[in-house]
Amino acid sequence: MSDATRKPDRILFVLIGVVGLLVVVALAxxxxxxxxxxxxxxxxxxxxxxxxxxxxxxxxxxxxxxxxDAARSRCRGGYPGEPRPARVVLVSTSERTDSATVRVSIVQQSQGGPFGPSEYEMEDAFSLLKVNGTWKIDQPPYILTACSVVPAK
Structure with missing residues (x-):
């Protein structure tokens, strides 16, 4: 074989090797x-x-x-009919001396339906207070409400 016919073969092998390497890096x-x-x-x-x-x-x-403590006393349990959120994404934070507001994007997924699983995204905010030098959540978004103890009525 001549050098002219081997050159395209080498270039092809090098290109295939580079593409294969990129695929491996992307997967990693x-x-x-x-x-x-x-x-x-x-x-x-x-x-x-x-x-x-x-x-x-x-x-x-x-x-x-x-x-x-106030948030715990207001807690009435979660919302069992709604699925837990799949993701919570930070949108913004507004911090003051003794209070803060943290805006988040909440993504929920639901199974089933005529077209398969679907996602729903909403924005909401947490209200926080500084209690003895520590940030505590005073009001979570309703969809992220969870209580370990539901107070008696």
Whole structure:
């Protein structure tokens, strides 16, 4: 064989190798993405992040620890008819001296339906108060309400 016929073969093999390498790198990036970075637990956004994760995981006792006493006393339990949110995304934080508002985007998924699973996204806000130097949630969005103990009526 002459050199002219071997050159296109080498170029083709190099191109296939580069494409294969890019596919492997892309798959590695997708499968090694872990959970989002934990925010500072002393910040309003960090408290909301930990509370939201506890609610999504069904850990009501941990979620309860992030609530003010007033929020705990107002708690009437979760909303069993609604599915737990799939994701909670931070939109903005407004921090004042003794209070804060953390706006989030809440994504819910529902199974079934004529076209398969669907998603619903809504924006809502957490109200936080500083209690003894620690941020506590005074009012969570209704869809992220979870209580470990429901007070007697």
């Amino acid at each position: 990036v997708v499968f090694t993405r872990g959970e989002p970075a934990a925010l500072d637990e002393a910040s309003p956004a960090g408290v909301v992040q930990r509370y939201s994760k506890a609610v999504i995981d069904g850990d009501n006792a941990t979620a309860d620890s992030y609530l003010t």
